Amino acid sequence: ANNYIISDVTGEPVWSGDVVQDGIRFNVNGARLNEDESFRQNLLLAGRLQGPVTDTWWMELNLSYYEMLKDERRSSLQHPDNPAFTPAGRVRAHDNTGWKTADLKFETDEFLGRDDLEWVSGYSFATYSMGLTDYDSPDYLAGIKGDRRNSSGGKTNTHALFAQLGWNLNDQWDVVVGSRQEFWNSRDGFLHNFRSNDIQDHADRSESRFSPKFSVGYTPDNDWLFRYSIAKAYRFPIVEELFAFESNTVGTALADATLEPEDGLFHNLMFQRNISDGDGYIRLNLMYEVVDNVIFSQSGTVDNVLIRTFLPVDEVTTKGAELLYTQKNVMDSNLDLRFNLTLMDAEITRNVVNPSIEGNDFPRLPTWRGNVVATYHITDKWDIGGGIRFASKGFQQLDNSDIASETFGVMDKYTFVNLKTNYQHNEHVRVSLAVDNLFNDLAYVNHPYPLRTVFVEAALDF
Numbered sequence: 001a002n003n004y005i006i007s008d009v010t011g012e013p014v015w016s017g018d019v020v021q022d023g024i025r026f027n028v029n030g031a032r033l034n035e036d037e038s039f040r041q042n043l044l045l046a047g048r049l050q051g052p053v054t055d056t057w058w059m060e061l062n063l064s065y066y067e068m069l070k071d072e073r074r075s076s077l078q079h080p081d082n083p084a085f086t087p088a089g090r091v092r093a094h095d096n097t098g099w100k101t102a103d104l105k106f107e108t109d110e111f112l113g114r115d116d117l118e119w120v121s122g123y124s125f126a127t128y129s130m131g132l133t134d135y136d137s138p139d140y141l142a143g144i145k146g147d148r149r150n151s152s153g154g155k156t157n158t159h160a161l162f163a164q165l166g167w168n169l170n171d172q173w174d175v176v177v178g179s180r181q182e183f184w185n186s187r188d189g190f191l192h193n194f195r196s197n198d199i200q201d202h203a204d205r206s207e208s209r210f211s212p213k214f215s216v217g218y219t220p221d222n223d224w225l226f227r228y229s230i231a232k233a234y235r236f237p238i239v240e241e242l243f244a245f246e247s248n249t250v251g252t253a254l255a256d257a258t259l260e261p262e263d264g265l266f267h268n269l270m271f272q273r274n275i276s277d278g279d280g281y282i283r284l285n286l287m288y289e290v291v292d293n294v295i296f297s298q299s300g301t302v303d304n305v306l307i308r309t310f311l312p313v314d315e316v317t318t319k320g321a322e323l324l325y326t327q328k329n330v331m332d333s334n335l336d337l338r339f340n341l342t343l344m345d346a347e348i349t350r351n352v353v354n355p356s357i358e359g360n361d362f363p364r365l366p367t368w369r370g371n372v373v374a375t376y377h378i379t380d381k382w383d384i385g386g387g388i389r390f391a392s393k394g395f396q397q398l399d400n401s402d403i404a405s406e407t408f409g410v411m412d413k414y415t416f417v418n419l420k421t422n423y424q425h426n427e428h429v430r431v432s433l434a435v436d437n438l439f440n441d442l443a444y445v446n447h448p449y450p451l452r453t454v455f456v457e458a459a460l461d462f
Helices: 239-243
Strands: 017-021 024-028 036-052 057-076 089-094 098-108 117-137 148-168 173-193 198-201 205-218 224-235 251-254 262-275 280-302 305-327 335-350 368-377 382-391 414-424 429-436 453-460
Touching: 117 239, 148 239, 173 239
Parallel strands: 251 305
Antiparallel strands: 017 024, 036 057, 057 089, 057 098, 089 117, 098 117, 117 148, 148 173, 173 198, 173 205, 205 224, 224 262, 262 280, 280 305, 305 335, 335 368, 368 382, 382 414, 414 429, 429 453
């Protein structure tokens, strides 16, 4: 694309250097106008095994495997139209990057032979690895890798045991108690800067966390349901947050191998009214959440160089309400409706490192979000439908300074309309046609949302 900054002296585009425009002096970093090309080949395998173990016990096993077979980003040092442009650039390549997960679950609705007790328990395992290397390149378009600039990576493992017991005290009251014990470790972390010959091997870490939860429900009759739930939960940092170091033509990304897990306490109060003889309901959820040590990707410019890093926010408090409505066969017709509306107030309530952001909205959580979906069943096999989803404007930065619209790095308000039709030929064959963003509206959430997109799907189930 053409640069919009035109020199008053030459009348030519300005690709780098100091510029004075409308009396304001600033510096244009030519590397920020560079060109990137990405090449990716990924492998994802997943499987599920489920079925009855006995007359009263059920099991489910889920497995997944993901590997980046090839993931390269090739970057120029300048914009191709810049007179100073040369084929030289950078190549960033992933290696030894992927994950393996396994989840095993057993459940029964007649625990210890009692039909008033329900039990769920299981084991979860996940291992993630990442390797990232930056190279100088004499010809970035050809992907030629020259001298290594830096290399980083590491691994994490999580083992978890979980259990949940539900007790139906009588026809009106029920209680659910549960817990999750996690054992997490990070290992083999490293950061090698070949230009300065600086080699860092991060210390291996092992941590464990226990997460209890409790819920009590009251059902006075067939029409009403009330439930209060409280839960403790943790999120351990991922490999990118711990180990990813990148220095490219645009800027520098810094990870932090010492990050601690996020620590949250979550409350939810639910009111539900069943309607249309069980074909639908209206539900209101009231939420209150306090999360400490919230890991957030933060960006800033130092000496005209973009710096991105992961820093914890000491405390974020969220108050919210969610209204849901769902109903099949509205007014005895072939129309199904679903609607949800969410009001969220996510506030940074404590941040010792930078107290000036206390009281700000936490990024990426718009105040209002909603979704409406309607489906009309023309026949038993053919249906058509549409939906509207919307969100109010939010922020991407902790200081809430990103008030612009329709540009990279901001969070716009949006309203998108979608259409879909689905035909189920038989129990094995299904085809569908869908249009997302029907009116081709432009909105940015850090990057632009896709414009009008058409999907055609054919499915064969065995």
